[in-house]
Amino acid sequence: MHPSARQYRPDPPAAWAGGLLTIDLGAVAANYRLLHDRVGPGTTCAAAVKADAYGLGADRIVPVLAAAGCRVFFVAHLAEGAAIRPLLGADSTIFVLNGAMPGTEADLHGLGLAPVLNSMDQIARWQELARRLDTPLPAALQVDSGMSRFGLSDGDVDMLMARAAPLAGIVPLLVMSHLACADDPAHPANLAQRTAFLRLRARLPRAPASLAASSGLFLGPDWRFDMVRPGAALYGINPTPGHPNPMRPVVRLQARVVQTRWIGPGTAVGYGAAFIADRPSHVATLAVGYGDGFPRVLGGRGIAILPGRPEVKLPVIGRISMDCLAVDVTDLGDGPLDAGTALDLIGPHNPLDTVAAAAGTIGYELLTGLGARYHRAHVTDDAVIDDMQKGSSA
Numbered sequence: 001m002h003p004s005a006r007q008y009r010p011d012p013p014a015a016w017a018g019g020l021l022t023i024d025l026g027a028v029a030a031n032y033r034l035l036h037d038r039v040g041p042g043t044t045c046a047a048a049v050k051a052d053a054y055g056l057g058a059d060r061i062v063p064v065l066a067a068a069g070c071r072v073f074f075v076a077h078l079a080e081g082a083a084i085r086p087l088l089g090a091d092s093t094i095f096v097l098n099g100a101m102p103g104t105e106a107d108l109h110g111l112g113l114a115p116v117l118n119s120m121d122q123i124a125r126w127q128e129l130a131r132r133l134d135t136p137l138p139a140a141l142q143v144d145s146g147m148s149r150f151g152l153s154d155g156d157v158d159m160l161m162a163r164a165a166p167l168a169g170i171v172p173l174l175v176m177s178h179l180a181c182a183d184d185p186a187h188p189a190n191l192a193q194r195t196a197f198l199r200l201r202a203r204l205p206r207a208p209a210s211l212a213a214s215s216g217l218f219l220g221p222d223w224r225f226d227m228v229r230p231g232a233a234l235y236g237i238n239p240t241p242g243h244p245n246p247m248r249p250v251v252r253l254q255a256r257v258v259q260t261r262w263i264g265p266g267t268a269v270g271y272g273a274a275f276i277a278d279r280p281s282h283v284a285t286l287a288v289g290y291g292d293g294f295p296r297v298l299g300g301r302g303i304a305i306l307p308g309r310p311e312v313k314l315p316v317i318g319r320i321s322m323d324c325l326a327v328d329v330t331d332l333g334d335g336p337l338d339a340g341t342a343l344d345l346i347g348p349h350n351p352l353d354t355v356a357a358a359a360g361t362i363g364y365e366l367l368t369g370l371g372a373r374y375h376r377a378h379v380t381d382d383a384v385i386d387d388m389q390k391g392s393s394a
Ligand SMILES: *Cc1c(COP(=O)(O)O)cnc(C)c1O
Pocket: 048, 050, 074, 097, 177, 178, 212, 213, 214, 215, 229, 230, 231, 232, 233
């Protein structure tokens, strides 16, 4: 048994849950293959599975990616790497993007993880461990090509390469950097970062190179180098904003009706009386709120969809509460909306990126913020494969 995020998730049975989160593992695999095929055989397609695979459950996503052929994984934290290491074979590499916090180098190495070395300090501490163990240790080297977040600056590279044996004790598996503006192909920072990356890379010992994540790999072949590191696109987020999404949607979020009521004109709904009905209205209270990571800012802006009635956009009215939200279902007609009915908050007719944009954020934040109270069903090719396996691994 390995520690995983799942163990501290309540993740109730479907019948108990107010919200249902359906994660299409078949779509994740198809998205991986699409990206893999797009970059072609000369470029390794890795996968970013940090933050519990963008909130979708690394314990379920990682084996699917491995089965699809992925052998290189990126997490942010040591603990995330430790959680997925037992899911992967010895032929897989797990890079820890943040590197090792001081004093955790031996743990990181002992767990079979490779740090991304972002600073002179991280390099020194990794070399120190290699000296102690008397063996060279694998790592990626990050250079700062213009994002000013992680990686060696030009000055750092000067200092490093002035040494007699700059990378003594290090097996450099990768030289990498990260693009700040890849979702905007016209942004001049892209070319500037590529130029800086080429310059810095040329000054370091030869190693495979990686610059692009999801959006970067869609900038074209010049951006792909030896390895690409998509995350978001695997999970259905559009890597080409402003253009049709080439990826398959992965996530469906549904909220259950708790009760419905008819209210007259002038009647208020929710905290702050922020919504006042201007007509006789049929209002449904759904069992998902901001405590489930559904953004409070979507009060008055979000929509719900009744499956089978996609032409009727049901507006989220009033303020979103911690545990519930209200939807105006009047336009569905007088038909009953039974308690327990599941309405889509993210689905085929209200896609993730659109919902995120309405909330003033991005799909990344919405996904990673999804809460612990949903019933999570991992499906593949529309067959629910999940509950049985979940039961046996509990
Ligand atoms: C998160 C991250 C990725 C993946 O980015 P996406 O935009 O989700 O594809 C790749 N590389 C680094 C360094 C990252 O931090």
